[in-house]
Amino acid sequence: MDHELFNATRLLAPSPEYLASVKVFPLIPAIKKEIIVYSFSVASLIGLTDSQLTASDVSFSIVRPIVFKFARPKNLAIVYACLVVRSYFLGESENDLAYAGVNLSRANLCELIATKLLSHFAADHMQLVAALTTSWNPLTGATSSFIDEVQQVLKCDEEDLNYPQSALEMAISTKSMRFLASPVTQRVVNDIYTGRIVFSVAATRSVLADNYKHRSIQFYDWRDAPFLDHYRLRVPKYGAILEFLNFAALLLTFILCLSNQNPNGTNIWEVIFVLFAVAFALEEYTASTEHGWGSDRSLCMWNVFDTAFLAIFCVYLVLRIRGIVNGDTALSEMSFDILACGACILLPRLAFFAVSNTVIVLALRAMIAEFVFFIGIASICFSGLLFTLWTLGKHKWTLKSISWLMVQIWFGNTYLSFGEASSFHPVLGPILMTCFAALSNTLLLTILISILSNTVARIDAFLQSRLFLTLSLQYLFQFTISTIEGVKTDALFSYQPPFNILAFLILKPTSWIVSPRALHSLNVLLIKLTSFPILLVIGIYERYLAHGRALRESGRGAAHSIFNSLPRQIKNIPIIEALVGSTSADIYEAIFEVEADNDNGLFTDSEDENVPALRSFVNESNPASPTSASARKRLTSLAHSMSAGRDPSPLRPISANLELSSSGEVPSPQSKSPLARLFVRTPSDHPMSAAVNSIEANVKRVEALVDEMKGLPSQRMREEMKELQDRQARIENLLLTLTRGMRQSDLDRSH
Structure with missing residues (x-):
């Protein structure tokens, strides 16, 4: 994608004014009402599986009308509203066991409708990203009286009602695995993971919030970004690599601390380990404050391991401090023994770090x-x-x-x-x-x-069973959770341990006395000072080493040129071919990269004239078909030849006694045909007038044969298909009438 295209697509991002004007709340009761009304039109909706919900009858009678109705306004919050309604039906299925099957089917129907509605935004990638990543407040667009009633029910302040969430976060909280595993959603998730999509979310539950600059959704372009871009530290792809390195540093200091333990005093390795462990604990506390300890975070097995290690560290730290203060050597030795148990968690945690989300x-x-x-x-x-x-x-x-x-x-x-x-x-x-x-x-x-x-x-045997689908959905679900957690808004996530402790000690007290702008400037300065080598490596990688960059492309081109200059005997050596790759794949790619003509002279008129084509009635009736076009061309040339007085004998005539084959094709005749003479004017006393009269009689016979062809199986099949289409239209009208009647009766019962 070139530079101009990046600038063009960036202008398509929804403005904050437009996003603030989108009404979210009216969609929620409307979708709930439609789901309830349409679910009554299918008597077997109780306990329907996902495959039954996607069947043609349910999709035609329930899913399509709802999708077409709510896709028409092009509201970006419609996907989020569907997932909010899904959370309602999931709660009802747990509270009302008598109708648990109905409510669970309605919840799955909401997920299916959200997936279908999301595909309507797939044509514009920017709108697709906005529909999934924009944080919506469910009470936006509600009346003041309704907001007051909600506030009275929750018994909270007005500030507590401002808890926006995006469609991706709502899908995670409602465990909409099929929605998250859809190709459209994973396309956006992968762009977020690699840092191609850049956006920011206002921090509401952060330990240290920096909300001075709000960045709208845009595609990242390294040409416009600064070389030391501190926002790249929040890219989940780079964050995963840095987290692995930080955990490896923690494990190394852990081993050095136990290898050089001194019960009677402290040493440098123990101090460094305690510093890294406290920084690790601060990072876990910040993550738990940002995302909570709900079902979303507990789904990741490694969070349980990290919490267990922090519990072991806290016990070690308490016993160690008491042993040093009281001079109790036995208590200090016990603290080291307890700390040694943490190796049962740290070593497997590092080994499975890279494969934490695999099946x-x-x-x-x-x-x-x-x-x-x-x-x-x-x-x-x-x-x-x-x-x-x-x-x-x-x-x-x-x-x-x-x-x-x-x-x-x-x-x-x-x-x-x-x-x-x-x-x-x-x-x-x-x-x-x-x-x-x-x-x-x-x-x-x-x-x-x-x-x-x-x-x-x-x-x-999961490759041949349904378990493969379940594990795939869980893998994509876990990948989405880790990606959304990677886009963290807390300012402390931009600092690497143990510098996050320094940032917390400096910025937290400063945030109480300075303005948001001054806090933002100080935060950016500290990030660039503490993460200067990391930002330098990221800047070099994205400009010269990433896919499509100058250094990588030039190095690849030089390698290919050296390989192509080698003799054929050397290039065909199996080891060199396995290292460099076969040239056949390059040939196949080059064929489709080079623009070629559409026909390349493959089909010409001269070849069509030499080959006796069999013309069917379908081709003759279709003026756009190639066979009828060539036939008209030959007949035109024949008419010109007859008008010029030339003998049309080289043309093979069509028999006067025309007999149609079962396939509707005209066989080759044996006698001369005067069909070309129809295109020239002849006087009544001309010798050819009798031939013209015979032609007219033959034409009438052809028309009679065409009438007889109406009884052929193909014609009867067309008539039956038309009858089926009419019957389908009548069934559709009947279903719409029934649903309107049920909807009206449901409204009457509700009133």
Whole structure:
């Protein structure tokens, strides 16, 4: 895309004035009403699956009328409004179990309609991005009385009602996986991830908000951007790389701290580790404040791992401070022992960092969830046995020792169950321990292994089963969550650990006393000072090393020129061909890059004249067909030859006794045809007048044969198709009449 095209497309972004004038609230009750009314027209809407909702009958009678109705105003907030209505029906399906199937089907219908409506904005990429990324307030366009009633219901201030969200954020909160996995949505998500689309969102829940400059939606052009562009630090693609490097630095300092531990005092490695860990904790706190700890953030398994590591670090830090203050060496050693347990989280976290959203990790997460759920249920069930054994043998056994004994028996050490059974009770002890050993080792453990084996088998065959679709939807869902979380508005996200601690200590108190403009200037200055090497690398990469840039293209061209200058014997060596690539693929790409003529002389009139074409009645009746055009050309030349007095004998005549084949083709005749003489005027006393009369008689016979062709199967098929179209139109009118009647009856019942 050239520079002028970038400037042209940038002007197409919706202005803030236009976005502020868009009415959002009137769409929400209108969509809710349409979904409820149209859902009554299909009696089997209860419990419909996604494939049934996309069937032709439901799509024709329900989806298409709603989509066409709401796509006509071209309101950018219509997709967001559909997802808001989906959240309402999802809540109703959980509250009203009697109609849970109906409300769940309506919620899925809202997601389907939102996907269909989004495709109407796909022609203009800027409008598509605006429809998905613009933050909308659901009360925009509502009356003041309605806003007051909402405020009374929520019992909050007016400022608490201003909580805008975009369509992408609403799709994540309502778990609209199919909407997010659609190609139109993923096109925008990929552009956001790579930084091609640049936009900013006002921070409302940030630890340190910098809302002085609001950037409208635009396509990023490195020609207009400054070389040290601090906004590029918020690109999710670069943010993922920087997060990996920061986590690697945290792991390195963690290993150095444990390798050089000093219980009696501190050293430089422990101080550096504590600094990086506190910076990591501040980053996690900022992310949780920005996005919350709702279902969206808890869906990512690695957030649980990060939280577990921070809990271990907090325990270590408290014990370590108390050990240093009190001079307790044992307490300090215990703090290091607890910190060493964090390696069980940090090392796997770094190993799976690059594949956190792949289908294998998602399947592994499913297995872990099943295992934890099964163990939790078994622990609750056996807690009664634990209390029974403690009651019987509390004179000898403690609750902790009994629990450890049951764990050993659970994992296969059945000898302990028979050896220690009589110590609880001489009669009841062996009976209880035998039942526990049988249940844990024979029944429950076998069930657990079967569940995990079944999960592994499904993962192994997910390419041929429905699990592939489910994992693909989950992968795209997780990818969208990570991308939206990457576009963070908090100012602290632009700082890399441990400089975010310095920025927090400087900017947070400053924000209380200076103006927003001065805070923004100070923030930009600190970002460029602390992230100067990173911004320099990003600027060089985007200008010279990225796809389509000068240095990369020149290097590739030089490599290809060197390869093309080599002898054929060297180019055909398998190792060189595998490293450079086969030239056949380059040939195929070059064929389609070079502009060529449409026909290249492939079809000429001379060849058409030499080949005896078989003309059908369809071609003769269609004046735009090539066969009829060539026929008219030959007949015109024949007429000119006859008017000039030349003998048209070289033309092969058509038989006077015309016989049509079953395919409607005219066979080659054996006698002369005077058809060309129809194009010249002949006097009545001319010798050819008799021939003209015979021609007229033959034409009438041809017309009679054409009338007879109406009884052929093709003609009857056309008539049947026309009858079916008329019947379909009548059914459509009947469906519209029925839906209007049901809508009117529903309105009457509501009044």
